[in-house]
Amino acid sequence: MPSPRTLYDKIIDRHRVMPLNDIEGPGEQLLLYVDRTVLNEYTSPQAFSGLREAGRTVWRPEGALGVVDHVNSTAPDRTAIAPDADAQRQIDYFARNGRDFGIEMYDVLHPRQGVEHVVLPELGWVVPGLVIAAGDSHTTTYGAFGSVGFGIGTSDIEHLLATQTLPYTRLKSMRVTIDGTVAPGVTAKDMIMAVIRAIGAAGAHGHALELAGDAVRALGIEGRMTICNMAVECGARVALIEPDEAVIDYLSGRPKAPKGELLEQARRVWADLRSDDGARFDREVHIDAADIAPMVTWGTSPDQALPIDGAIPDPAALPAAERQDAERAIAYMGLTPGMALEAVTIDRAFIGSCTNARLTDLRAAAEILKGRKVAPGVRAMISPGSSTVRREAEAEGLDAIFTAAGFEWRQSGCSLCLAMNDDVLAPGERCASSTNRNFEGRQGSGGRTHLMSPAMVAAAAVSGHLADVRRMPLP
Ligand SMILES: CC(C)[C@H](C(=O)O)[C@@H](O)C(=O)O
Numbered sequence: 016m017p018s019p020r021t022l023y024d025k026i027i028d029r030h031r032v033m034p035l036n037d038i039e040g041p042g043e044q045l046l047l048y049v050d051r052t053v054l055n056e057y058t059s060p061q062a063f064s065g066l067r068e069a070g071r072t073v074w075r076p077e078g079a080l081g082v083v084d085h086v087n088s089t090a091p092d093r094t095a096i097a098p099d100a101d102a103q104r105q106i107d108y109f110a111r112n113g114r115d116f117g118i119e120m121y122d123v124l125h126p127r128q129g130v131e132h133v134v135l136p137e138l139g140w141v142v143p144g145l146v147i148a149a150g151d152s153h154t155t156t157y158g159a160f161g162s163v164g165f166g167i168g169t170s171d172i173e174h175l176l177a178t179q180t181l182p183y184t185r186l187k188s189m190r191v192t193i194d195g196t197v198a199p200g201v202t203a204k205d206m207i208m209a210v211i212r213a214i215g216a217a218g219a220h221g222h223a224l225e226l227a228g229d230a231v232r233a234l235g236i237e238g239r240m241t242i243c244n245m246a247v248e249c250g251a252r253v254a255l256i257e258p259d260e261a262v263i264d265y266l267s268g269r270p271k272a273p274k275g276e277l278l279e280q281a282r283r284v285w286a287d288l289r290s291d292d293g294a295r296f297d298r299e300v301h302i303d304a305a306d307i308a309p310m311v312t313w314g315t316s317p318d319q320a321l322p323i324d325g326a327i328p329d330p331a332a333l334p335a336a337e338r339q340d341a342e343r344a345i346a347y348m349g350l351t352p353g354m355a356l357e358a359v360t361i362d363r364a365f366i367g368s369c370t371n372a373r374l375t376d377l378r379a380a381a382e383i384l385k386g387r388k389v390a391p392g393v394r395a396m397i398s399p400g401s402s403t404v405r406r407e408a409e410a411e412g413l414d415a416i417f418t419a420a421g422f423e424w425r426q427s428g429c430s431l432c433l434a435m436n437d438d439v440l441a442p443g444e445r446c447a448s449s450t451n452r453n454f455e456g457r458q459g460s461g462g463r464t465h466l467m468s469p470a471m472v473a474a475a476a477v478s479g480h481l482a483d484v485r486r487m488p489l490p
């Protein structure tokens with residue numbers, strides 16, 4: 016009898032070209048076959064320059080797809096493509112690389128442009144059991160489909176493009192099981208924020224993190240993407256959810272998804288994509304779904320988070336190891352210990368990013384905004400995760416709800432998630448944000464970020480302060 020294996024180990028085993036050391040299990044070095052990569056204009060230029068200098072070609076151009084997302088403008092009318100000359104140069108070089116190396120590239124005006132991790136799944140290009148490596152840490156998103164996705168640096172991108180392989184070190188395995196049912200108002204974002212708070216910002220460091228349990232299985236694919244996307248914020252290099260029929264339903268009819276006999280063959284291969292009974296995890300954590308409340312971050316690390324009905328912690332009352340970070344975070348965030356989270360007023364509200372700007376996220380925010388207005392003095396904007404999401408939302412009339420409420424209905428891109436274009440917070444501005452990182456300066460130098468779900472951003476935008484979505488009666 017072969018010994019029971021985790022889903023992660025099964026996928027790595029299927030992609031092992033050759034061992035590079037004689038360790039078995041975590042720490043094993045191997046040459047890994049990579050099925051697919053997504054390129055962006057920000058992290059790929061040096062990789063292409065390296066290929067040019069070495070006179071190399073791309074081994075399998077059809078295994079790569081490029082999307083402009085990090086630096087482009089999100090101005091509503093899409094006449095402004097790049098916010099400045101540097102961004103324009105990056106966008107132009109990216110297009111040239113696509114032409115010269117035979118890689119399909121979605122430029123800013125492409126009808127399917129968007130944030131890369133939103134675009135790939137929409138195409139049906141992410142299917143169970145793949146290895147997808149890309150120059151972006153949120154490549155973990157593809158775990159929602161039962162694929163191993165991880166971020167790589169620029170020299171690894173070059174190696175991958177030239178060979179379709181990567182030298183790889185097998186990770187340890189960790190499983191977080193969320194059992195039971197979440198309460199109304201609690202979303203996938205709150206689930207992953209609760210996980211990060213429970214295990215810490217480095218809690219899954221060095222591990223492939225499998226997310227399991229009834230509450231995870233009950234999520235739609237978009238919610239599962241939110242969870243796997245943000246799992247990188249607790250240090251996970253890979254996030255995985257066992258694929259099921261919901262994944263196959265999601266893929267149905269998408270342009271690049273397998274169809275007909277190919278799909279039937281694929282289904283037979285996918286049937287084994289689960290952690291065997293008795294598979295050993297290096298660490299196991301159990302969370303009761305009923306204990307999860309809508310979450311917000313109060314500090315400058317994603318684990319500095321609390322249920323919305325909490326208060327800014329008193330550093331003196333925290334464990335010694337957390338005290339100094341908490342003091343610094345509270346000072347940077349301009350807050351006072353003991354202050355109720357709901358008393359924290361905001362200047363900006365942002366719905367966007369590869370974590371939470373898909374259609375279901377927009378619908379959840381629109382539910383709250385229907386018939387309400389953004390509070391005076393708050394600037395609220397929404398950047399749909401992709402041009403496809405934008406069109407689909409418009410077809411449902413969601414744009415009308417957002418604009419009637421006073422939100423700016425913008426184009427897609429990373430935007431205020433990392434402020435690499437002209438969507439930036441001014442120093443001291445405070446933003447309720449559906450994104451994934453709240454580090455100092457993440458949304459602009461001196462800017463203050465509070466992470467939360469899209470519905471919670473909507474609740475904060477209309478209240479003018481952080482607010483509990485459970486107390487916002489639906490019209
Ligand atoms: C710019 C890129 C390298 C970065 C990442 O890897 O995640 C960005 O997308 C982010 O979210 O911080």
Ligand code: SF4
Nearest residue numbers: 130368369429432433
């Ligand atoms: S939306 Fe944010 S997290 Fe996602 S790829 Fe862009 S910058 Fe990174």
